[in-house]
Amino acid sequence: MSEETTRLIAIDDHEMENASGPNLFGLPTPTATEANAPKQPFVIGVSGGTASGKTTVCNMIIQQLRDHRVVLVSQDSFYRGLTPEESRRVHEYNFDHPDAFDTEQLLDCIQKLKSGQSYQVPIYDFKSHSRLTDSFRQVNASDVIILEGILVFHDRRVRNLMNMKLFLDTDDDVRLARRIKRDIVERGRDINSVLDQYAKFVKPAFDDFVLPTKKYADVIIPRGASNHVAIDLIVQHIRTKLGQHNLCKIYPNLTAIQSMFQIRGMHTLIRDRETSKHDFIFYSDRLIRLVVEHGLGHLPFTEKQVVTPTGSVYTGVDFCKKLCGVSIVRSGESMENALRACCKGIRIGKILIHRDGDDNGKQLIYEKLPKDISERHVLLLDPVLATDFKENREML
Numbered sequence: 001m002s003e004e005t006t007r008l009i010a011i012d013d014h015e016m017e018n019a020s021g022p023n024l025f026g027l028p029t030p031t032a033t034e035a036n037a038p039k040q041p042f043v044i045g046v047s048g049g050t051a052s053g054k055t056t057v058c059n060m061i062i063q064q065l066r067d068h069r070v071v072l073v074s075q076d077s078f079y080r081g082l083t084p085e086e087s088r089r090v091h092e093y094n095f096d097h098p099d100a101f102d103t104e105q106l107l108d109c110i111q112k113l114k115s116g117q118s119y120q121v122p123i124y125d126f127k128s129h130s131r132l133t134d135s136f137r138q139v140n141a142s143d144v145i146i147l148e149g150i151l152v153f154h155d156r157r158v159r160n161l162m163n164m165k166l167f168l169d170t171d172d173d174v175r176l177a178r179r180i181k182r183d184i185v186e187r188g189r190d191i192n193s194v195l196d197q198y199a200k201f202v203k204p205a206f207d208d209f210v211l212p213t214k215k216y217a218d219v220i221i222p223r224g225a226s227n228h229v230a231i232d233l234i235v236q237h238i239r240t241k242l243g244q245h246n247l248c249k250i251y252p253n254l255t256a257i258q259s260m261f262q263i264r265g266m267h268t269l270i271r272d273r274e275t276s277k278h279d280f281i282f283y284s285d286r287l288i289r290l291v292v293e294h295g296l297g298h299l300p301f302t303e304k305q306v307v308t309p310t311g312s313v314y315t316g317v318d319f320c321k322k323l324c325g326v327s328i329v330r331s332g333e334s335m336e337n338a339l340r341a342c343c344k345g346i347r348i349g350k351i352l353i354h355r356d357g358d359d360n361g362k363q364l365i366y367e368k369l370p371k372d373i374s375e376r377h378v379l380l381l382d383p384v385l386a387t388d389f390k391e392n393r394e395m396l
């Protein structure tokens with residue numbers, strides 16, 4: 001039996017996809033708003049001291065994720081403009097204090113991007129210490145949003161929008177050396193002003209505000225952009241996370257049943273600890289039947305004509321009476337009962353139920369399947385037991 005003849009059937013209960021084609025279960029067709037509900041982008045926060053390599057690392061991640069839509073937002077773009085008095089005494093201004101940023105606007109930006117809207121991001125000029133008044137950078141909706149900056153973990157609300165937080169732990173001396181070079185070449189500074197600013201504001205603010213946010217990071221990357229192993233691992237992880245948004249990209253033979261509000265409603269009920277045992281079993285059975293019926297639709301059928309009681313000819317289908325394998329991953333009795341009941345309707349030749357209680361279901365099933373399985377094999381994922389809600393198993 002080849003892998004191509006196996007269909008893996010599961011309910012996609014995490015997101016709603018565009019509905020197309022016939023409605024298999026007689027469920028209501030989703031409204032335009034439901035069908036077009038945007039997928040949530042994956043938000044990555046990248047923090048670390050000045051010149052730790054944040055921008056460089058972000059560009060490396062973007063480069064490696066080139067098959068996804070990725071946008072980079074820099075916290076620097078949200079530096080506040082200076083008052084005339086602050087401008088006159090700019091050498092006394094602390095650009096490393098959290099108050100130097102317009103955090104409300106940054107929050108608004110990430111919230112909008114996360115909800116699928118585009119945003120006009122300000123453009124900041126480090127030479128004049130001000131935002132350009134008449135130009136913005138339009139940032140569009142994307143699969144991944146990367147937010148980088150020295151203080152992106154400082155505000156809890158901004159932090160909470162992130163799915164993954166990285167902190168670059170680059171040696172202080174290395175950072176100072178890079179900063180001197182960069183600020184002279186790119187930001188119109190001289191060596192004395194860079195060193196004065198560093199001693200007076202940059203270093204103390206790093207100790208007081210930046211370093212304390214390191215504890216919020218999911219991953220701390222020593223040596224920043226030089227750490228290729230860490231960056232590769234992070235990219236792999238992001239790819240997996242993005243893939244989970246669309247399992248069909250990982251498993252080409254997976255059929256994910258479109259999750260509409262009615263299905264999500266049932267999934268909500270069976271996950272809710274307040275749901276009674278009676279309702280849990282009722283809604284679990286309904287979900288199981290959806291998977292079973294959808295799976296059976298992938299078995300081989302041939303055209304068959306029958307004569308109706310009124311004498312007319314109806315052209316329908318009949319199941320090809322060849323042996324079919326039906327595996328149930330982490331099956332419960334309800335799943336098997338549903339399968340047997342649904343099979344009655346299609347006069348299936350022979351059902352071969354292959355139970356597997358192991359989480360490594362797919363691989364094990366292939367190994368244990370009888371050699372005489374032919375034609376087509378349908379692997380059903382129990383939609384209840386496949387959830388991460390441990391109590392489900394005890395309740396069934």
Ligand SMILES: Nc1ncnc2c1ncn2[C@@H]1O[C@H](COP(=O)(O)OP(=O)(O)O)[C@@H](O)[C@H]1O
Nearest residue numbers: 049050051052053054055056057178182225226
């Ligand atoms: N691993 C590295 N090796 C050499 N130079 C680097 C490395 N990472 C960054 N740089 C250089 O250091 C400077 C600051 O890096 P950048 O990525 O802009 O840091 P940040 O965004 O944290 O301020 C840039 O000129 C960059 O080219």
Ligand SMILES: Nc1ccn([C@@H]2O[C@H](COP(=O)(O)O)[C@@H](O)[C@H]2O)c(=O)n1
Nearest residue numbers: 049050051076079095096126129150202
């Ligand atoms: N007008 C400004 C604004 C900011 N800075 C410095 O930029 C640093 C943050 O940017 P990184 O790319 O280095 O993360 C921060 O340490 C500020 O001191 C500035 O010099 N002038």
